[in-house]
Amino acid sequence: MDPLKHITYYNHVLVRLPSNNLKVCELKPNSDVSLGKFGAFKVNDIIGYPFGTTFEIHYDNAIEASAPDAGPSGDAAQEGTSSKGARNKFKIPVGRLSVIESRLTANAAATGLGSEEEGTPQRELQLVGNSDSNKNLINIGSSIQKLSSEEIEQLKQQSVSSNEIISKMIEAHGSFHQKTVYSQEKYLKRKKQKFAKFFTVEYMSSSGLLQYLIDKGDVLRAMDLSEESMGMILNLANIRSNGTYLCVDETGGLLVYALLERMFGGENDSAAQGKIVVVHENEHPNLDLLKFSNYTEEFIQQHVKTVSILDYFEPPVTEEVKEAFTPLTDEQLKSLKSNKKGAYYRRLKWYNTQLEIIEWATKQQYDGLVVASTLHLPTFVPKLGERVHGSRPIVCYSQFKETVLELSHTLYNDLRYLAPTIVETRCRPFQTIRGRLHPVMTMRGGGGYMMWCHKVIPVGAADAALQPRPEEAPQGAEAESKKQKTE
């Protein structure tokens, strides 16, 4: 079993609900996971299946009544009842699981219909007939549905299967036969999303984590980032497993997680030496979203280093640090009283951290700079860029074009930055049904903008005479500056 490919205990996973929304779950052994109105299931029943598997939750009608101590018996896959059934009567009952082909078949369905032939309406629809157009359809609001919401609730209480509820609703619908077949299908899909009981377990990818934030309406916290911009940042910054990157992350750790995933692919025992130095604006870094990652504490400590902007730009002085503390030799340490050892190790940790900060802020040459910050970029980025090695990329993400524009103008006049460019990428999804392909009617508007350039080393100060002024275009760059300025 590979925890990167199979559903494994203690891992955080994403669960995709029938509504297509994502939920983060930690898979504790022997526990139950509740998906609210979509049902509940036992973690033991999904362990070992490949990521991407879709499960359907089944309820035998008697299930709620019989809930004595069945205990988590060996054959969990067949075991339907919850051992703690009676404990909480508001608890969503735990269902039995079966693996199904795909989310689509879950939709079509459970009605026993596999992949539909082109042009054949779904089974529920075959019985009711439809209209070529909607010319006879008159909108009289919700009174067209004869079933009251109380009655529907009652059906749900009786654990009637979702398909039966939907069939009853269609029966009770006054003008269903006057809808076109397309609109009937949409109706079915909507209702199934509401009543269906299936879910898909997905690997915790960086895109998935972003999608989770979007579903939660929390994407502003992640600076309105989009999946396509995230991918673009990683590629433009040439992120690879052996680099040391300087990073500013105001997305709560999403960006750092995306870097980690690209560098190590979730592997805790990766031999790669890559590192991310995160410079943060507050006293403590906010990499909160890393709590959902499946990297171990040690792994994160080894590969993600954090330092505040104050420590980074005004690093401690080596002499002062060494003056304040001298590590003991092994022998001295042995003779140290045990009650003093704790204090000693605390000081030692402080000492090592200080030395590390000095290393990152004054010696390290970075293989890339990735910034997602709301600080004023034209003053911030050139200072960060100082420690980026020549020829290495710099990528700054912003929610707004104006801020990267201002940055790009600033860098354009700075000879240490080559060809700042503003880039934007947008993904346009299509309704992907044969014969009915078209771009979806609405989509999310986020995604922001990126500034991309490379750090360079201008002809040295010693050859000051050679120093090209940005104002007077030098010969070599002339073609480019023309393109920039006139075009």
Next chain:
Amino acid sequence: MSHFSEYKDLIQVGDLALVWISRDNIKPVTITAGETFNTRYGSFPHDDMIGKPYGSQIAVRTKGSNRFGFIHVLQPTPELWTISLPHRTQIVYTPDSSYIMQRLQCSPHSRVIEAGTGSGSFSHAFARSAGHLFSYEFHEVRYEQAKKEFEEHGLFRDGNVTITHRDVCHDGFTIKNTDKTTFFDGKSAEEAQQPACIGADVIFLDLPAPWDAIPNLDCVISQNSKTSMCCFSPCIEQVDKTLEALEKHGWTEVEMVEIQGRQYESRRQMVRHLDDALQRLRDVRERKQVGVERRKRMFNKIISDQEEPYEERPETPKTQFNPFGKGSRVKEGDSNYSWKEVSKVESEIKSHTSYLTFASKIVHKARNEELVQSIIEEHKDVTPESTLPGKKDKKQSVNK
């Protein structure tokens, strides 16, 4: 390590470097002692580059003038290579390739199939991130070119890239030692007896007829985990046929998308206030008035028959108020004027590259019951309410 994968400090003999002349003129150069790199701005001896750090700007005095030409010497990256490479076919640009890699979760853990190789632009990006890249090219000349290029770029040195000459639509993806492939290079005769173990979980099909290749994938994709794929097709009719094949062969989570990438130039527009424009017109009108009145006087003298009607034309002063520098060449950004920073979309945009059709498949949606039962058994005493074991313990219990 390859010229791409190693972060190099200094420019050294034998390196593949990219010389940046301008935004749309980037040239690959193999650094050789004694050689020169010629541009129309001057000749740059390689010896001036050797030993300098990557990213260095190199200056040279241009022939016949006292000005200098400048270039920058960069280390290649897949993205820079994409904008500089010699096109053998239509290439996959960064907005598309980066999205595909992100969506397919490309990482050191991925085993990637790419068909066909084409100009090798995407291959470089895959090679950077993937655990293994199996690239296929059916055009023999392009296969040889790509193989030579990968060799020169050192991609094979990292051991995670192989290329095979193959028409995957007719002959599938399986690689045997009788094939024209780099897969068995450096492998023992014994190892070469077995066909390559591919087990791909990321598939990228950039083929004219991906629907012919899709049926051949089943035996080379991961058998017990999820495989994700992307078909890259410019025409909507191709997408339709692809969808048909995907459905027929059990691929699910099918979605087609289109990526639109844009680049903007940073520009400046002069800030010209209405009041200044009005003042300028007033100024023009005032000076015009002087002439008008002179002519009026002359006309009156002629009418009244006075002698000497002619009046000396007065020296007209130059325009006094010229807030926008009219008539003179003003450079964008001239500090004597005020400017507004603006952005302008590039003059030619890539309005359509291709449609990206994504799908996924799990061949065996099953678990190893025996193994799972032993794991469940091992954890049977863990109560869900108990505090979690430390992350340290966790991995030991999980990595069975």
